[in-house]
Amino acid sequence: MRIIQVGVGGFGKSWRPALTTTPGVEVAALVDIDPDNLKEAAGFFGVPEKCCFASDSLPWERFEADAVVHSTPQNFRYAHIMRALGAGKDVLMVKPMSDRFETAVEMAGEAARLGRKLVVAQQMRWHPLILQLREWAQSGALGEIGYVHLDFFYSKEGYQGSYPQDYPLLVQGSIHHFDFLRWVLGSDARRVWAENFNPTWITGHGVRAAYAVFEMANGVRACYRSVPSQSDHHSWLCDWRIEGSKGLVESRDCRLYLNGEEALSCWEDGDSFNNRRLPQLQKVVMEQFMAYRSGGKEPGISGRNNLNSLAMSFGAIRAGETGQRQELG
Numbered sequence: 001m002r003i004i005q006v007g008v009g010g011f012g013k014s015w016r017p018a019l020t021t022t023p024g025v026e027v028a029a030l031v032d033i034d035p036d037n038l039k040e041a042a043g044f045f046g047v048p049e050k051c052c053f054a055s056d057s058l059p060w061e062r063f064e065a066d067a068v069v070h071s072t073p074q075n076f077r078y079a080h081i082m083r084a085l086g087a088g089k090d091v092l093m094v095k096p097m098s099d100r101f102e103t104a105v106e107m108a109g110e111a112a113r114l115g116r117k118l119v120v121a122q123q124m125r126w127h128p129l130i131l132q133l134r135e136w137a138q139s140g141a142l143g144e145i146g147y148v149h150l151d152f153f154y155s156k157e158g159y160q161g162s163y164p165q166d167y168p169l170l171v172q173g174s175i176h177h178f179d180f181l182r183w184v185l186g187s188d189a190r191r192v193w194a195e196n197f198n199p200t201w202i203t204g205h206g207v208r209a210a211y212a213v214f215e216m217a218n219g220v221r222a223c224y225r226s227v228p229s230q231s232d233h234h235s236w237l238c239d240w241r242i243e244g245s246k247g248l249v250e251s252r253d254c255r256l257y258l259n260g261e262e263a264l265s266c267w268e269d270g271d272s273f274n275n276r277r278l279p280q281l282q283k284v285v286m287e288q289f290m291a292y293r294s295g296g297k298e299p300g301i302s303g304r305n306n307l308n309s310l311a312m313s314f315g316a317i318r319a320g321e322t323g324q325r326q327e328l329g
């Protein structure tokens, strides 16, 4: 599979293990508007200068390749991906799928119309802590699930995202947590109400705190609390509480407790779950993408499926702005 990587610096760099160690993957061309990032990546991958595009207005999508790995900030996603799809490429993109819900819907529609494969890299689904929660929630170990609490604590400044935006937290950060909820519970969200705000010490642009309550299709209520915090504890995997008719699961600072007893809370080599090992998890995403391209069934991280997670972000925004509970389709 010949790949064009668009957006090679920043988070784009974390794709290198997946791009260089997955059998059958070859990085054929690179696109980046930052000349230093482009040069450094060209050196890393050994991509010749004639296959490097220093501006996204150049016709990079016509370069002979099978797929695009897209890792620029999300405000470029729609324009770039519509071009890539139109030029016959399949696409693996980082989250969030887009900076607007409507454009994400259009992208999924265009991929379906052209018969192209679109995947969103929600790699944290395969973190062992999240997989364990999913197993407990879906195996019946907890009985019938009644409610879920999940907390995301971030730095005192709050989550600002890759560029100035109105809702960096809900669109770029919380998308992971909303995707966790659907994945762990095996159910989509049907309704949301929310209060989005900034604590007084935050004066910059963008809303960085949210309290949102989701009603899932299976009736479970999920209460999401996401706040800037004085503590050093940044809970990207969330602190969880899942209560069922037969049991209770909690996680705090990446340690898991089933009915009060600590369960295995580290990687197989003893490393803390706090280490998220994203480049390792991205290999799983790459494998799913390749299987999908080779005729495998549509994965849970397809663009079409991911719209259900993105709808939770934009539904929570709308609920906060209107002061009214929102229905999620």
Ligand SMILES: NC(=O)c1ccc[n+]([C@@H]2O[C@H](COP(=O)([O-])OP(=O)(O)OC[C@H]3O[C@@H](n4cnc5c(N)ncnc54)[C@H](O)[C@@H]3O)[C@@H](O)[C@H]2O)c1
Residues within 6 Å of the ligand: 006, 007, 008, 009, 010, 011, 012, 031, 032, 033, 034, 037, 055, 056, 071, 072, 073, 074, 076, 094, 095, 096, 121, 123, 161, 162, 172, 278
């Ligand atoms: N866990 C995760 O999945 C995770 C973590 C971090 C970031 N991300 C996502 O990665 C994306 C990028 O975030 P970042 O912080 O690395 O951003 P960034 O600003 O560092 O940009 C990444 C790269 O894209 C390049 N770029 C920017 N605009 C471009 C354009 N128009 N055309 C071509 N290249 C362009 C930049 O020069 C840079 O090399 C965001 O959408 C973010 O949500 C995902």
